[in-house]
Amino acid sequence: MAENLPVKLYEQIPHTADLALKVYGPDLKGLFENAAFGMFDIILEKEGPVSGKKVKIEVSAPDEGTLLIDWLNELLYVYRETRSSLGGFSVNSVTSTWVSGTAFTGDKGETGEKKEIKAATYHDVKIRPSGDGLETIIIFDV
Amino acid sequence: MTRAFAGKLEKVDDCKWRIPRTYMDGMRVEGLIYADENMIPGILGDNAPQQVANAAHLPGIVRASIAMPDIHWGYGLPIGGVIATDIDSGGVVTPGGVGYDINCGVRLLRSDISASSASRNIKKLLDTLFSTVPAGVGSTGDIHIGAKQQKEVMVKGAAWVVEKGYGWQSDLENCEENGAIDGADPETVSERALKRARAQLGTLGSGNHFLEIQLVDEIYRPEIAEAFGIKEGMITVMIHTGSRGFGHQICTDYASEMIKLSGKYGISVPDRQLSCVPVKSSHGRDYLGAMRSAANFAWGNRQAITHLVRTSFEKVFGESAASMGMTLVYDVAHNIAKLEKYTVDGKERVLCVHRKGATRAFPPGDEALPARYKASGQPVIIPGDMGRYSYLLAGTSLGGETFYSTCHGAGRCLSRTAAVKAARGRSISGELEGKGIFVRWTGRDTLAEEAPSAYKDVTRVVDVVEKAGISAKVARMKPLGVVKG
Numbered sequence: 024m025a026e027n028l029p030v031k032l033y034e035q036i037p038h039t040a041d042l043a044l045k046v047y048g049p050d051l052k053g054l055f056e057n058a059a060f061g062m063f064d065i066i067l068e069k070e071g072p073v074s075g076k077k078v079k080i081e082v083s084a085p086d087e088g089t090l091l092i093d094w095l096n097e098l099l100y101v102y103r104e105t106r107s108s109l110g111g112f113s114v115n116s117v118t119s120t121w122v123s124g125t126a127f128t129g130d131k132g133e134t135g136e137k138k139e140i141k142a143a144t145y146h147d148v149k150i151r152p153s154g155d156g157l158e159t160i161i162i163f164d165v
Numbered sequence: 166m167t168r169a170f171a172g173k174l175e176k177v178d179d180c181k182w183r184i185p186r187t188y189m190d191g192m193r194v195e196g197l198i199y200a201d202e203n204m205i206p207g208i209l210g211d212n213a214p215q216q217v218a219n220a221a222h223l224p225g226i227v228r229a230s231i232a233m234p235d236i237h238w239g240y241g242l243p244i245g246g247v248i249a250t251d252i253d254s255g256g257v258v259t260p261g262g263v264g265y266d267i268n269c270g271v272r273l274l275r276s277d278i279s280a281s282s283a284s285r286n287i288k289k290l291l292d293t294l295f296s297t298v299p300a301g302v303g304s305t306g307d308i309h310i311g312a313k314q315q316k317e318v319m320v321k322g323a324a325w326v327v328e329k330g331y332g333w334q335s336d337l338e339n340c341e342e343n344g345a346i347d348g349a350d351p352e353t354v355s356e357r358a359l360k361r362a363r364a365q366l367g368t369l370g371s372g373n374h375f376l377e378i379q380l381v382d383e384i385y386r387p388e389i390a391e392a393f394g395i396k397e398g399m400i401t402v403m404i405h406t407g408s409r410g411f412g413h414q415i416c417t418d419y420a421s422e423m424i425k426l427s428g429k430y431g432i433s434v435p436d437r438q439l440s441c442v443p444v445k446s447s448h449g450r451d452y453l454g455a456m457r458s459a460a461n462f463a464w465g466n467r468q469a470i471t472h473l474v475r476t477s478f479e480k481v482f483g484e485s486a487a488s489m490g491m492t493l494v495y496d497v498a499h500n501i502a503k504l505e506k507y508t509v510d511g512k513e514r515v516l517c518v519h520r521k522g523a524t525r526a527f528p529p530g531d532e533a534l535p536a537r538y539k540a541s542g543q544p545v546i547i548p549g550d551m552g553r554y555s556y557l558l559a560g561t562s563l564g565g566e567t568f569y570s571t572c573h574g575a576g577r578c579l580s581r582t583a584a585v586k587a588a589r590g591r592s593i594s595g596e597l598e599g600k601g602i603f604v605r606w607t608g609r610d611t612l613a614e615e616a617p618s619a620y621k622d623v624t625r626v627v628d629v630v631e632k633a634g635i636s637a638k639v640a641r642m643k644p645l646g647v648v649k650g
Contacts, residue, residue, distance in 0.1 A: 036582075037582050038581075039211055039237045040244050042581060084421075085424065089421070089437060092421075093421055096421070100417075103410060104357070104360060104361075136302045137608060138302065138371075139371045139372060144240040145240075145420065145437035146241060146436055147438075164264070
């Protein structure tokens with residue numbers, strides 16, 4: 024019956040001052056995508072766009088933990104700069120030091136905004152094996 | 166996921182607890198947490214002491230990795246953290262010791278408005294403030310500035326805003342660093358940060374930022390209160406905000422860069438968020454140049470909001486702000502790194518003092534203080550939660566042991582998710598109204614997340630810093646009306 028259970032992609036967990044998100048993924052690609060979906064689930068009132076204009080995001084970093092945080096902060100910058108809502112995150116290619124992905128931009132008026140995230144932080148970020156996949160915890164400054 | 170601290174705190178005295186260097190390999194100094202016995206279970210239940218120990222690894226750190234009684238778990242340095250590094254002994258600067266909201270800080274305005282008049286007009290006043298001061302997630306204001314003007318704000322800070330007619334000369338005199346720290350270098354600021362600064366001058370933002378109309382309900386040291394222009398029954402206005410997206414982007418840029426530079430300088434730290442470079446390196450100078458630019462932007466931001474607050478009061482009371490005596494008591498930064506001189510081991514040294522969720526509290530006689538505060542010591546503004554109290558303290562000569570630093574607020578005791586859960590089915594605004602406190606807010610969960618029960622009792626926090634002698638209680642203010650972003 025276990026195969027019928029919904030797969031957990033991410034969950035908010037308690038953090039005293041800020042917000043913490045536990046993210047799961049079958050592999051690095053899935054983990055990066057789910058982290059992006061989880062971050063925008065915190066930010067947006069409603070689900071982000073699932074189609075529309077695509078933006079391309081490419082980031083490099085010295086290791087995969089730093090890369091994950093830089094990927095999220097790049098998405099945050101694009102979100103602020105384009106003043107659009109973001110969704111439909113897709114990672115095309117990822118190594119431990121480089122990631123290339125896309126996101127759909129949409130009308131911010133349709134998704135609203137409920138929470139400002141100042142940044143994803145590097146604090147204690149570790150990508151660990153979990154079951155058949157990977158997991159990590161990300162602390163966001165809010 | 167709040168993890169309990171795995172180590173043990175050793176009691177030094179009634180106000181201080183030590184994390185010995187033996188707790189963790191590589192600690193260059195001990196950890197020192199200011200707290201009373203009753204706070205210890207809460208502090209141990211949170212992982213913030215681990216962050217105190219992590220910071221003790223930073224090259225050039227002197228004396229101790231210190232935390233104030235409002236300590237709680239943050240990232241990099243804990244909230245309430247104070248560290249100082251000797252810049253001539255390889256001392257480092259770390260963006261993780263300042264935070265993303267560079268020069269988040271507080272200012273306090275006094276007034277001669279009577280308490281009864283303020284109470285009668287409180288709802289009108291809040292509505293006017295709410296419609297005049299842009300607040301909330303991604304808020305933008307009416308002061309749109311071009312690239313040239315942005316760079317001027319980065320250098321001149323609050324003075325630029327005053328020059329444009331949004332304030333008084335005395336505002337600058339009564340502000341930490343006179344509203345602009347030297348050494349800001351706009352050339353070290355990224356285009357990205359510049360873009361994010363557009364239309365954010367004069368905006369409150371969201372989260373724990375607020376405007377609060379308060380009643381001074383208790384005076385502890387009348388002579389100092391008089392020097393601060395404060396008396397019982399007086400109406401004050403507190404403004405809490407920072408450098409907005411501009412500062413966030415600068416920290417993002419440099420925190421990422423410093424991770425990439427760690428190999429170059431051969432520095433190893435237990436937390437990536439504490440990645441750092443020597444203060445006296447080109448990268449250290451660049452970060453400080455950019456951080457100071459954001460700090461000055463924040464002073465400009467609080468100055469612009471001060472103008473909006475004064476005009477709101479003028480609209481409601483039909484008098485000029487000057488005739489209502491709405492002068493600035495003081496403005497303090499509580500997320501910043503600054504170069505200050507201290508005597509350590511008998512030798513005068515220039516230290517890079519990082520205060521993250523901690524406030525500078527200079528003693529009587531300090532040359533950085535304006536003449537009117539020379540005898541009293543620096544005013545220190547400590548916001549509490551929106552249902553209880555805030556405090557005005559003064560710096561003391563004993564504060565040297567913490568590099569003249571003290572607490573910055575109440576400190577959270579509940580996570581935001583726990584606070585929202587605890588507020589389910591309740592009307593926080595209704596509960597506050599029952600206590601005579603009126604609130605205007607923007608975000609859906611803001612009130613629940615910022616509910617009084619989510620914070621420690623600020624009275625307990627300031628009682629510890631007073632008992633420890635690192636600052637002195639001067640006055641207590643009770644909230645009457647609050648605008649939350």
